[in-house]
Amino acid sequence: MTEEQVKALETEFRQYVKKIQDYNQALSLLAWDSRTGAPKKGVKQRSEVIGTISAEVFHLSTSEQMAKYLKELREENVYAQLSEITQKTVDECHKNYERNVKIPKEEYKEYVMLQSESESLWEEAKDKADFELFRPNLEKLVEFKKKFIGYWGYEKHPYNTLLDDYEPGVFVETIDRVFGELRDQLIPLVKGVTESKHQPKTDFLFEKFPKENQKELSLDILKEIGYDFDAGRLDETVHPFAIGLNPNDVRVTTKYNEDDFRVALFGTIHECGHALYEQNISLDLLGTPLCTGTSMGIHESQSLFWEKFVGKNYGFWERNYDVLKKHSTGQFDDVSLEDFYFAVNQAKRSLIRIESDELTYCLHIIIRYELEKALMEDKLEVKDLPQAWNEKMEEYLGVKPSHDGEGVLQDVHWSFGAFGYFPSYALGYIYSAQLKEAIVKELPNFDELVKAGDLAPIREWLTTNIHQHGAMKKPAEIIKDITGGGIDSKPLVKYLDEKYRRLYKF
Amino acid sequence: MTEEQVKALETEFRQYVKKIQDYNQALSLLAWDSRTGAPKKGVKQRSEVIGTISAEVFHLSTSEQMAKYLKELREENVYAQLSEITQKTVDECHKNYERNVKIPKEEYKEYVMLQSESESLWEEAKDKADFELFRPNLEKLVEFKKKFIGYWGYEKHPYNTLLDDYEPGVFVETIDRVFGELRDQLIPLVKGVTESKHQPKTDFLFEKFPKENQKELSLDILKEIGYDFDAGRLDETVHPFAIGLNPNDVRVTTKYNEDDFRVALFGTIHECGHALYEQNISLDLLGTPLCTGTSMGIHESQSLFWEKFVGKNYGFWERNYDVLKKHSTGQFDDVSLEDFYFAVNQAKRSLIRIESDELTYCLHIIIRYELEKALMEDKLEVKDLPQAWNEKMEEYLGVKPSHDGEGVLQDVHWSFGAFGYFPSYALGYIYSAQLKEAIVKELPNFDELVKAGDLAPIREWLTTNIHQHGAMKKPAEIIKDITGGGIDSKPLVKYLDEKYRRLYKF
Known part of the structure; x- marks a missing residue:
């Protein structure tokens, strides 16, 4: 390809990608509207509009046209001539393309239907504190995720592939280390705060x-x-x-x-x-x-x-x-x-993650992470989740749910298959x-x-x-450029340790 | 085509049309959002999103696929088998298709650019009360409309084709009659109200x-x-x-x-x-x-x-x-x-249409209609509009603008080429x-x-x-089914006559 041909191809590709982004902006507005006062009766119509535009985005992202762009633009001598923004756009589109085309269409459709069914089922199960009601769906969701990991492939640990959706470039090895350190430091701190005679008036x-x-x-x-x-x-x-x-x-x-x-x-x-x-x-x-x-x-x-x-x-x-x-x-x-x-x-200490504070929050996340990872590496079965959850709550936080509604069922994420998402919360801290x-x-x-x-x-x-x-x-790059090192739980521990020992005088 | 083939084609077409409607719903939400508090700085991005989705709607409405559907579905023996809703959907899509494909693409693009340029130019001209500033664009807009009428064709009067966009099935002949009657009855009524000694405290x-x-x-x-x-x-x-x-x-x-x-x-x-x-x-x-x-x-x-x-x-x-x-x-x-x-x-009596009341409103519209029609039948030139406007204002309403900003320039509609729209306001009355x-x-x-x-x-x-x-x-059908007759200004005149003679005691 001549330099001019590359330039033309780059422009054409960027226009194609912009169209996807324009549709995504419309989808964002629809999402915002749905959650800030859109009329109740319009729910079904709105879902259909969202469905139509999402399908178009999916189509554009996995089309033969996209495959052709990616093939041509990823050729070494072409890629080298692209602007850095276009290069990274190509990388992003390629990653997305691979994710989407590797799952057989029928299977993905089944999965999407399972997701939408599971969310309302989860809600009911949570309200009734009835894990068994949700269990069959959760089992299917976990099986789907494992199958998808099979299609996508993984390095070192199957959970790494799930992490890649939310925290690209951060791996189980790192999380195990930083979460482990954090957990070991937080448990005695929480104990100290709980046992302190100095408590705030509220x-x-x-x-x-x-x-x-x-x-x-x-x-x-x-x-x-x-x-x-x-x-x-x-x-x-x-x-x-x-x-x-x-x-x-x-x-x-x-x-x-x-x-x-x-x-x-x-x-x-x-x-x-x-x-x-x-x-x-x-x-x-x-x-x-x-x-x-x-x-x-x-x-x-x-x-x-x-x-x-x-x-x-x-x-x-x-x-x-x-x-x-x-x-x-x-x-x-x-x-x-x-x-x-x-x-x-x-x-x-509280049973509910979203009601917890900065000191105890990460322990809720670490529990969820440990259970997700165990599910994905077949060390834990879905049916054993409630017990495993309750045991960890008692071990890490010293409290025990009286039922699964305030235990393992409290969070919606799994009902739409979002495994690998939770660690981000604690990583953010x-x-x-x-x-x-x-x-x-x-x-x-x-x-x-x-x-x-x-x-x-x-x-x-x-x-x-x-x-x-x-x-x-990428996240790791940002952290490296800022700190000169990698992900490290010590600053958080130091902050919490100083603050809460000072406030609670222990 | 077998009955089953027709059924299948009908379903497929309806899905195709539904997609267009879903996009239109997204466009409506974007329009609503733009006008109810969307962030100022987002204007340009939002326009681009609207542009992208509008282009897709235009594409779907004028595609070869649409042409194929229309050709097949409009065949007499196929059309007869369709549900009434599908039949009228076909009619509507066909009308829209014809409108859109008959204008050469390049010309339409030029027209769209002229529209967007003219709206801000109109605003400036109105603020400065400077008709000459807006005149060249208005002349081009009128020329475009005339050319479009040429492409679209017309029956009896060129203005009928413009009316068809807003008031399908209502023609110049009818409007001339009902507007004429209305004008002749309203003028003395307005005079009576104006001269009455009995005026409200306000x-x-x-x-x-x-x-x-x-x-x-x-x-x-x-x-x-x-x-x-x-x-x-x-x-x-x-x-x-x-x-x-x-x-x-x-x-x-x-x-x-x-x-x-x-x-x-x-x-x-x-x-x-x-x-x-x-x-x-x-x-x-x-x-x-x-x-x-x-x-x-x-x-x-x-x-x-x-x-x-x-x-x-x-x-x-x-x-x-x-x-x-x-x-x-x-x-x-x-x-x-x-x-x-x-x-x-x-x-x-007021100079400004949107500040006028139910008694005087229609006279503003009738003036605009008479001028539009004269423009389209080459009985009036754009350059003569200000004078024609002022003369009619004086004749019908007894007031005269002191400048064109409160005269012929007061309304935005012409700046985006909306000729044929104004009569709808008075028809609504x-x-x-x-x-x-x-x-x-x-x-x-x-x-x-x-x-x-x-x-x-x-x-x-x-x-x-x-x-x-x-x-x-269609409008005429609704009026016929309700009244047993056609469009008639007498009920409006009767209402206004009784009400205002009673209120103003004359």
């Missing part, structure tokens, strides 16, 4: 905080943090999320609980962390599959960074406690800043602490910046080192 | 009515009228509209002017009229191009019916004046129901009065029903006679 957290006031508070805090309202909006939803159509349109949602303002407040900060990531991706990546966060774990590191290292920073509350008081109806008037700070940082250490090296006045509300340098650091790159850099 | 209309209160009022009134909130939602926008994705998802929007509550109140009722139409289309028509209002005029008749014959009915205010007072902050406390009623029915007469024949207690808030029988009448049919029946 009654004021649960006094009525009107929804409208919480909304105003959320808007103020989003502004404080630097969310760009010209490239986003805040809405209400049942399960909060952030969604990026493109860097110029990244929406956040929150949920208002009038009996616990923390849900909206820290939830909003969390989703804003996700949104800042997407709002600051380089516009050069528009129209490519790289114009998104690079992995679930790195995404979660951004939401957690803002939620924990900014939103739960003492200095943040030195600055913003009055803002909170202004929007509340008096519940904090007699509460000192110290008592407030201790209360919102309360740590306690680990990454966020590593980032925090790295930032403090460059911005030693981090705490003062937060206290002064001067968050621009922090946002800029994150944009330079993480956000702008979108999916151009 | 100062209380313009007192501050807080936005939040207006929103609550709008919600109450929508419920009163029977808008289905499970199949819709109310949002705020700059230029209010109703949009139906499908009958289960029909959204309305409104605009709150704190210095004139009428904008939101009557605007909401108006959009609700559109929405009731779309919400009550038969679900049998889902996934076909028939699942929509049958014409602009019939659509407008629904919005106007609710706005004028219900929302400006005296009984409606006997029932709802207290609701209005409850939401307001006291501005109506000293205003009698009679004074209020007279005030919201005030009629006065005429239809709505015809409907009202027909309803009263079957529901002689119409006024009592409105006064009692018992609007279900009225909604049911409209659903039975109009809504459910979607685009299965």
Whole structure:
């Protein structure tokens, strides 16, 4: 191929890929709409529209045309002439193509039907605390995943292939090491906190905080943090999320609980962390599959960074406690800043992952990871999951579910086959602490910046080192470039250890 | 073709058409989103997404596949075996196909570019009151339309082909007659109102009515009228509209002017009229191009019916004046129901169409129609439009624009080539009065029903006679089935004559 022919092919391919991305943006808007107030009766029609566009995206991603582009563009001498963005777009499309075409169509269809059936079945099983109701479907889902791993192939460990969907370039070997260290350090810390005589007063957290006031508070805090309202909006939803159509349109949602303002407040900060990531991706990546966060774990590191290292920073509350008081109806008037700070940082063992705190959260994830891995390597059978879950809960957290609804059935993820997803949550925590250490090296006045509300340098650091790159850099590459090393649980342990020994005086 | 082959072909075609409709639903959601709070910075990306999906819709509607379907399905013996819905779907797709393929691609592209350039140019020209700035583009737009009419062909009058886009089956001959009658009757009526000594007090209309209160009022009134909130939602926008994705998802929007509550109140009722139409289309028509209002005029008749014959009915205010007072902050406390009623029915000559009232509105439309028709039959040149506009304004309404910004440039429609659209507005008025007469024949207690808030029988009448049919029946067919006759301006004239002579005592 001549240089000009390569150029022409590159342009044509990029236009083809942009079309897929345009459809994906429409799908994102449909998803956002479905979850923020779309009319109830429209559910079925909306699903069909989503189905039609998704099918088109699947078709374009696995078409003969795509195969032809990939074949031509991946030839060594052609590939070398492409821009770096196109090269990585080719890589991404190729990975996606391989994933999709290797599963026989009929089997995939069966799997999709199983997924949609399982989600409502899971819900029923959870409500009835009846694992047996869900078991047959869960067994089939696990079998499908194992078969898919067979089609896709794997290196070293079958679970690595699942990880690759959410945390590309991170392997079981690494996770085993960092999760092991983390677990061993967290268990005694949780014990220390639980047994401490010094516990926070928390009654004021649960006094009525009107929804409208919480909304105003959320808007103020989003502004404080630097969310760009010209490239986003805040809405209400049942399960909060952030969604990026493109860097110029990244929406956040929150949920208002009038009996616990923390849900909206820290939830909003969390989703804003996700949104800042997407709002600051380089516009050069528009129209490519790289114009998104690079992995679930790195995404979660951004939401957690803002939620924990900014939103739960003492200095943040030195600055913003009055803002909170202004929007509340008096519940904090007699509460000192110290008592407030201790209360919102309360740590306690809980059965439910999504109700847990920063100290205990990772243990929930580690349990889920250990069970998933055991399932995939045939060391555990689905029928034995409830018992295995309960035993680990008791061992790691010292609490035991009274039924499976608050035990192994509590999370939806498995019902749609999302095995390999959970580790990202804990990796996000680990990454966020590593980032925090790295930032403090460059911005030693981090705490003062937060206290002064001067968050621009922090946002800029994150944009330079993480956000702008979108999916151009893989997670391990980002961590290496920032820390000079690999994934490491020590910064997180150090942070939690210092913080909770200080707060709980043990 | 065997019966089974026809059946199979019909199914395949309907699936093909459903795909187009699914894309159209996504486009409707994108349009709704763009106008109800989508982030500013996302405009360009959103346009590109809309462009991509629109291009796909155009492609599917004009593809060789579509041509093949139409050819096979329109064969007499095949067509006869199709369901009525499929037959009319074929007719609709064929009409659309013919429209689209007859224009040379390059020319159409040029036209689309001219449209998009002209809209911003029009805005500038209007703001500067500088017709000359817009003239060259308007001339090109008129030339394009004439050329298109040439490609499409026409019967009797070139303008008939333009009408067919908005009011299929209604022709210049009819419009000339009914508009002529209407004009001749309205001119003296407007004169009578203007010269009457008996004029309403209106100062209380313009007192501050807080936005939040207006929103609550709008919600109450929508419920009163029977808008289905499970199949819709109310949002705020700059230029209010109703949009139906499908009958289960029909959204309305409104605009709150704190210095004139009428904008939101009557605007909401108006959009609700559109929405009731779309919400009550038969679900049998889902996934076909028939699942929509049958014409602009019939659509407008629904919005106007609710706005004028219900929302400006005296009984409606006997029932709802207290609701209005409850939401307001006291501005109506000293205003009698009679004074209020007279005030919201005030009629006065105005230069601006969208600020005009039910008495004068049609004259604005008739002027626009007469000018459009003259342009298309080469009896008027673009350069002479401002003068022609001003002369007609003076003749029909007795007012004269001081500049073209409040004259011929006031409306956006021509800037995107929408010639043939304006008559629908006045036809909607005429239809709505015809409907009202027909309803009263079957529901002689119409006024009592409105006064009692018992609007279900009225909604049911409209659903039975109009809504459910979607685009299965053409406008003339609907009017014929309801009235036994044709389009007739007499009911509207009678209504206006009685009402305004009574109100203004002349």
